[in-house]
Amino acid sequence: MxxxxxxxxxxxxxxxxxxxxxxxxxxxxxxxxxxxxxxxxxxxxxxxxxxxxxxxxxxxxxxxxxxxxxxxxxxxxxxxxxxxxxxxxxxxxxxxxxxxxxxxxxxxxxxxxxxxxxxxxxxxxxxxxxxxxxxxxxxxxxxxxxxxxxxxxxxxxxxxxxxxxxxxxxxxxxxxxxxxxxxxxxxxxxHDDAVRRGNEAEHPHWPAETGFADRVATVSLTPGLEPALYESLLVSDRPCRGVLLRTLGAGNVSSRETTDWVRWIARATEQDIPVVLTSSFFGGRTDASGYALGQAAIEAGAIPHAGLTEPCVEVKLRHSIAAAQRHGVAACEFVRNVMAHNYFGELGGSPQSTTEDE
CATH class of the missing domain: 3.40.50.1170 (L-asparaginase, N-terminal domain)
Known part of the structure; x- marks a missing residue:
């Protein structure tokens, strides 16, 4: 300059x-x-x-x-x-x-x-x-x-x-x-990981995609919380478009009696409503596959993520749902793929690397 x-x-x-x-x-x-x-x-x-x-x-x-x-x-x-x-x-x-x-x-x-x-x-x-x-x-x-x-x-x-x-x-x-x-x-x-300025010849800017889905809910699981209280998210005239399910640990979800959130996840997935598992811990990393209850949630359709911050996981979910709507594709599968990709360094490290699950 x-x-x-x-x-x-x-x-x-x-x-x-x-x-x-x-x-x-x-x-x-x-x-x-x-x-x-x-x-x-x-x-x-x-x-x-x-x-x-x-x-x-x-x-x-x-x-x-x-x-x-x-x-x-x-x-x-x-x-x-x-x-x-x-x-x-x-x-x-x-x-x-x-x-x-x-x-x-x-x-x-x-x-x-x-x-x-x-x-x-x-x-x-x-x-x-x-x-x-x-x-x-x-x-x-x-x-x-x-x-x-x-x-x-x-x-x-x-x-x-x-x-x-x-x-x-x-x-x-x-x-x-x-x-x-x-x-x-x-x-x-x-830091060396900081992305330096591009130049117009080599890095023309991407067309902006400024859409973010509305009707995205965050549910924080607590002992005894009954999914029936959140029935309206699935069956109302205007059901939600996505759910962040904040778990008590690294992605475990209750499946017991009236607190069977695994079944609730399966119903949401059947309606193409993405349910993303996140954690109440700083950093939000989930590793649900290590426990039977977490694995059951994943098999029901829940989507884990590899350490997005709490603000970023909500933003990424809203942005990816809007993109799925814009492209006319199924939201759950689209969100699952997007959550595995490190576009901006949101999963840590340098941008544009991918996780092994992608």
Whole structure:
């Protein structure tokens, strides 16, 4: 990028990084974005910044349609010469949105990185971290990086391989069973596994696929939980399109009497409703085949995965169901194949490797 200022697009979506507190001390999104845009002042001299106030939401109110909207705005501006994108976002669902934008924009290398960031404290707080995180994100967006990442504190995380692990600490994110993709100190230091920028001649960008299925349910198994309580997911006028079944261990599912979830899985599979097994443990890895109850769930049609984070497994399920609908193919088999593939490094390691089960 020679000596010219890096040209960055800063997309604001809301979140604590720009919230204000009312007279009762309750934080909420501001009426307009002007106060937040004033934060860009201290760093504007180092970059050619274009600010895009896309939405103004507490991230708890983010929907899959909002993921699509963020990705569509990035995709539509990919020919406008931006060296990178910074997306400010609330932290509660920041990892979901980062993973979703990665899936929507297609496998790396991207020609320009997309860097998500946010804050743990509001601007009026003595320990406000939003400006520092925004400065870090701009530096990362200017680096030789070609994928969707989260920059938070001094760490850089792959967008499909990160979870929020604290509601109070400034270092609120981590990558399970993985190292950070890079660090930011005097320089931006990237790990060897980080995907570098592509070039248009060799890596023309993939057509964006910004669809994410609705009506995807998450069910957390607990001792004695009866599948009859979730009958409406299968038999209502608008049955669900997919289910994340969060198991108690590495994929075991009860088959006893009124808590027979194995039979429920079989019924869902017969209706082409994918049921993906995940775990309540950090990292979500399932290895259901090691126990009889887990093997019974797989034989009934349940789909395991090899260590997706909790945000990413939901995003990947929604994205793959939408893709199956778009291609007019059976959802269960399509989702099973997609879950085995490491498109973006979401299963750990480098992108585009595959598991032995694929």
């Amino acid at each position: 020679s000596d010219r200022k890096p040209r960055l697009c800063v997309i604001t979506t809301g979140g604590t990084i720009g919230m204000v507190r009312d007279a009762d001390g309750i934080a909420h999104p501001p009426v307009d974005h002007s106060d937040f845009h004033n934060l860009l002042g201290p760093i504007a001299g180092r970059y050619d910044l274009t600010a895009l106030p896309l939405m103004n939401r507490d991230s708890t109110n983010m929907l899959p349609s909002d993921w699509s909207r963020i990705a569509e705005h990035i995709d539509q501006s990919r020919g406008e010469g931006f060296d990178g994108y910074v997306v400010t976002h609330g932290t509660d669902t920041l990892a979901h949105s980062a993973a979703a934008v990665a899936f929507a924009l297609g496998p790396p290398p991207l020609l320009s990185p997309v860097v998500f960031t946010g804050a743990m404290h509001t601007p009026d707080h003595d320990d406000y971290d939003g400006l520092a995180n925004l400065q870090t994100a701009c530096r990362v967006a200017s680096a030789n990086l070609g994928e969707v990442v989260i920059a938070f504190g001094s760490s850089i995380y792959r967008g499909v391989r990160v979870e929020k692990v604290s509601a109070t600490e400034l270092d609120a994110f981590a990558s399970p069973e993985s190292y950070a993709l890079g660090r930011v100190a005097e320089e931006v230091v990237l």
